Amino acid sequence: MKGTVTLFGATIAGFFGVLTLHVPSSHSSPVSKVTTPTQSTTTQSTTTSSTPQQPPSGSTTTTTTTTTTTTTTTTVPVVSSNVNGSATGPLENYSYGQLAVKVTITNNRIVDLTVESLQTLESYSQQLEQYVVPILKNEVMQAQSTKINAVSGATYTSDAYAYSIQGALDKLHFK
């Protein structure tokens, strides 16, 4: 009986031990995981087309739930100086691999995003990427920021994508 108690106690200790070792990342990610926008601003007339997780009408607008640096009432970000150039963001580790995104900016607009380095350890993730990255790209291009909705079912990828872009934008002093 003492053995059972010891085993049980140790299991609980190990369980919470590993939890305290590494608390699951809370909502510190730049990507909004909310599907219903709290504040929606219509972008130009284009609607992002192929987000299968979302109904085609209405909710495909780019939204933000948190605003720290930018105001989100306009799609064109407020800038202090004219930014041109391109930079590659840091290699972001996520659960299924690593990716780094190269951002090109012309006249204060994000004009191109390419995934420079994609090291996917999981084929599952690869197939996910093929469908996720274009959606994310579209969202960022429209929002002109990394404040985008995560693609449902691909939160890790969305997070890593957004982080890497944010890193590149910081390098370019783009706000």
Place this chain on the structure above:
Amino acid sequence: MIVTHGPNPFSFYAVVLVCGLGLGFVAGLPIVDGTLSELHVPGGFAMFVGSTTGMVGTYLALLMVILASRLPALERMLGQHGVIHWHRLLAPWTIALITVHAIFLSVAYAEVAKRGVLKEVGVIISKFPNMVSATVALGIMVGIGLISLPRIRSRIPRESWWLIHLLMYLALFISVGHEIVLGPSFVGHPLAKFVWALAWLLAAALVVTYRIGFPIYRSVLHRLRVVEVRPEGPGVVSVILEGRHLDRLAISGGQFFEWRFMTSKMWWQAHPFTVSALPKPPYIRLTVKGVGNFSRALAHVKVGTPVAVEGPYGSFTAFAMRRGRVLLIAGGVGVTAARSLLEDLPLKSRPIVVLRASREEDLVLADEVEELVRIRKGVVHRLVGGRETVRLDQITKLVPDMAKRDVFISGPEDFVRDASSMARRAGVDAKALHQEAYSI
């Protein structure tokens, strides 16, 4: 004679503590790695269940490998009885959890990819890295699980079953790849990956050391050869071996070796038989009842046959004693363990020995037991007759102070079971009850 030592009572709790910590650790990993935060997405729940069952199931497999390594410290602590008990207890859980893991992850990936589950299984196996080997491994595990079901196992010769079930090592080996490359708990978590790899490497090292390295070393050192095969009773033979350096063999009475007779037909199988007399260098003796093909063939083994050994194993020894006095109950050929254990008991220990057999001629080695008991001022009771006429409850009357004694029970599995429940009814504490069962 090298002194052997018994288990340290604290080490048991230390081992239980470490096992528990590890279990909690692996159960917590899928939460830490973020799988839990994906619960709400398509396939998220199945992904979480699949990850957790995979982690816990594989952790149990790791424990089973360490158990199978027969690490001497563990062996002394648990004994043959305990090792088999835990092996049988953990095995179904391991296989079931790993199967559930495969099913749930297939469902999870199918939900994400919006495919049918069967179609997705095809994609997973063909496209994902290391999944062909992992699928083969799952097939092997489930197959071993099926042939180990009592109903099926009883129809397979013990040797064949044993050889097939060794494929579990192969299955575990070829499944490591997909754990490291695909497991959400390991991808992008170098520390977890390192600890996991280290644990498996250590477990593998233990198996190689104690199941292969040490037996080869001992066999080469002692160079045992058959010098005599002597009939003891109906179907029972003693095999006497001669070897070198037997004075350096650390063995206690009641222990056994896995014996491997190096003939063209028998070399590939090792069988556990108790040493029926402690070594008297250069000789050592085992006594075997011809129940299986192998033990029947032993009666015809030629003088001069080399013998390889693995062991000694078992905690059915005088070190297990918790009380001052001893009762030994031996059923049939179980007398071998009682016989050699008696040798380790001090003079004037006044042991009581009960020898049980259905026929007078089945009471093998009884004269030797009588002699060893006489020197120690003890008593031998012989219970001879069919199960209907001789009831084990008679022992309660023969040994009124049973509850104050250590009770050692050896013999066939069902005999040990029945005698143990008799002893428990008579008030013998679980700690003072020691069992050595021979499965047939």
